[in-house]
Each structure stands twice: as C-alpha cells, then as structure tokens.
Amino acid sequence: MKDIVLQTLEESLRVKERFVKENMDRLLTAAQQLATCFAADHKLLIFGNGGSAADAQHIAAEFVNRFSVERKPLPALALTTDTSILTSISNDYSFDEVFSKQIKALGKKDDIALGISTSGSSKNVIKAVETARDMGLYTIGLTGCGGGQLGQCCHLAMIVDSETTPRIQEAHITAGHILCELVDRILFPDRFIET
Numbered sequence: 450m451k452d453i454v455l456q457t458l459e460e461s462l463r464v465k466e467r468f469v470k471e472n473m474d475r476l477l478t479a480a481q482q483l484a485t486c487f488a489a490d491h492k493l494l495i496f497g498n499g500g501s502a503a504d505a506q507h508i509a510a511e512f513v514n515r516f517s518v519e520r521k522p523l524p525a526l527a528l529t530t531d532t533s534i535l536t537s538i539s540n541d542y543s544f545d546e547v548f549s550k551q552i553k554a555l556g557k558k559d560d561i562a563l564g565i566s567t568s569g570s571s572k573n574v575i576k577a578v579e580t581a582r583d584m585g586l587y588t589i590g591l592t593g594c595g596g597g598q599l600g601q602c603c604h605l606a607m608i609v610d611s612e613t614t615p616r617i618q619e620a621h622i623t624a625g626h627i628l629c630e631l632v633d634r635i636l637f638p639d640r641f642i643e644t
Contacts, residue, residue, distance in 0.1 A: 594611075
C-alpha cells in the first residue's frame with residue numbers, strides 16, 4: 450500500500466511539473482488576460498462537470514474571497530452552483546445547454562469564460578465556450594487527453610499531457626492556484642513584500 454501512495458505522488462508530481470513547464474507562456478498570458486478583465490470591471494465565468502464543477506467553484510471562491518493576500522474581491526462566478534437553473538435548463542431544453550444559456554444571460558463582451566473538461570469533449574462546456582466566443586468573451590480552456598474539441602475552440606487552451614482523470618484534475622487546480630497568485634501579484638503588487 451505504501452508503494453501505491455508513493456507511485457501516486459510521483460505520478461502526480463511528474464504530470465504537474467510537465468504541465469506547468471509546457472504551459473508556462475499560456476499561464477502567463479491567461480493571468481494577464483484575467484488581470485486586464487478584472488481591472489476593467491469585467492468578470493470571470495467558470496464551468497465544468499463533476500470534479501471540474503468543483504474546481505470551478507474552488508477557483509471562483511479564491512477570486513471572490515481572497516487567495517493569499519488581503520485585497521478587494523474580484524468578480525468570478527461558477528456556473529455550476531445554482532441547482533434551480535441547472536435543473537430547469539436540463540429539463541426544459543438539454544443538459545448540453547446548462548452553461549451556454551447562463552453565458553447568454555450573464556456574459557458580456559470582454560468578460561472571460563473558463564471552461565474545464567478533463568477529456569476536452571464535454572458537450573455543454575464546448576457549447577458554452579462557442580457561445581462565449583460568439584458574444585465577444587475571451588475564452589480559456591483547461592483540459593487533458595490531447596485537448597479534444599475544447600482545446601481547439603477556445604482562444605487559449607492549457608492541456609495536461611495525461612489520460613488519467615485524477616492527474617488531470619490535480620494539474621487543473623494547480624493551474625487555478627497559479628492564476629490566482631499571478632493575478633494578485635499583477636493587480637495588487639503593493640500587497641507583496643519581496644524578501
């Protein structure tokens with residue numbers, strides 16, 4: 450059992466290290482896009498299914514509340530949390546539209562839409578990203594498994610080089626934390642005292 454624990458740790462570290470190194474420029478670009486968005490009083494809309502839905506909520510909470518320094522709240526919203534909206538759209542239309550209809554209702558030009566799909570093939574995430582692009586939002590995708598259709602339809606795709614869902618999700622939340630850290634440092638440099 451200890452071997453399994455160590456193998457899991459080693460695999461997780463390898464995947465995350467490779468992801469960060471391969472996506473360094475994309476992470477920096479995404480952070481600058483987010484900082485510009487927030488500075489202009491626009492918002493971030495985040496969405497995904499299952500574990501990716503939980504990641505959407507986690508990242509939104511870090512921006513709205515705080516990450517590592519005291520600063521003003523930043524406008525981020527997870528489109529995965531309102532059960533009445535999710536179930537009414539699914540019931541009346543299709544589960545494929547649960548995020549795109551929310552983008553239509555809440556998204557504005559120059560907002561950012563962040564779609565998360567470990568496979569890159571989640572129909573509702575792809576449809577929401579396409580809707581967001583059509584409306585003039587900047588679109589970011591977090592995905593794995595070669596990127597799938599999500600990796601092709603967003604402005605900026607960050608792809609985890611893995612086929613294993615848990616490892617992809619671990620890299621995604623690492624990316625979310627990196628983005629929070631970078632955005633805080635861009636927007637609130639006076640909160641950081643370099644030693």
